[in-house]
Amino acid sequence: MKIKDSEILIVPGLGNASPFHWQSRWADKMSTARRVEQDDWDRPERDAWTARLIEEVQRAEKPVILVAHSVGVLTVAHAAPDMVGKVAGAFLVGASDWERPELKEKFGVHGFDPVPRKPLGFPALVLASSNDPTCDLDKAEGWARDWDVRFGNAGEAGHFEAESGHGPWPEGLMAFAKFTQSLQPPAA
Template identity: 55%
Template sequence: MKTSDCDILIVPGHTNSGEDHWQSRWERQLSTAWRVEQENWDAPNKDAWVERIVRDVERAKKPVVLVGHSLGVLAIAHAAPQLAGGKVRGAFLVSVPDVERPDFIPAIDRAFAPIPREPFHFPSILIASRTDPHCDYAKAEDIAYAWGSAIVDAGDAGHLNTESGHGPWPEGLMRFAGFLKRL
């Protein structure tokens, strides 16, 4: 599949993805990409976030590929059971947060717990770092296996966001292109 063959839905996490974040750059760079806009990026509401994803998938004109980062990954996981029917062709997931961890940000992201464990009905890939402060690699790997996602070890890469030096993230874009090719 080529980018022109699908609608690419960018699903950011808590506080949205800033202008220099790789998701924002991809949205500007890929002509069929658009952001799933949430009403409140600073106080995430799981049900509202899931509803927006489902609505945007329904209004897409082409097959959909989801691109989630951080809490957006969990929003996609919670939405997955409502995305049956074949319109979603794949999900490219980056830096899942472990919202089940006792020391995680209380009241904000914990609303997304427990982490869904049902397999997705579409192909997916989860990219995880060995040094992500929001999720241990072993937990990310366990989540990927539960979802039926391929797991990619990003090495010592932090949370794969602007703060960890992944603004442009050309390696991620190449990995995304390879993922699309297999869909």
């Protein structure tokens, strides 16, 4: 599938994606991309975030490709049953493990646990890092297996944000392009 034949929905995580973050840079370069805006970026709430994502997917006029990061990945996982048939694929990067009590306590994010353990119902690629402070590699790989999607180990990539050296992130853009080429429009 070609990017021009889809709507790219950028699904940021906690705090939104800064202008230096790869998601913001990609959105600026892709003519069919737009960010899924949330009312409160600093206090993610599962029901509100999933409802907004589902609303944006339903509003799309072309097949949707999701590009999610951090708690945005979990937003996709929770919303997945309501998006089958509209989503051609999801590029899921650096999921945060909000089942970890220390993360919930530190950031005050609640409602994203437990993480769904059922197939997403559309193709996806989960990219994880061996040194991501918010999610162990084995946990991310287990989610990919449970979601029945592909998994990629990106090595020591931190949490895939500007602070870990992922501003423009050209390697990620190449992986995304390869992923989109493997997609087909969802069956109606």
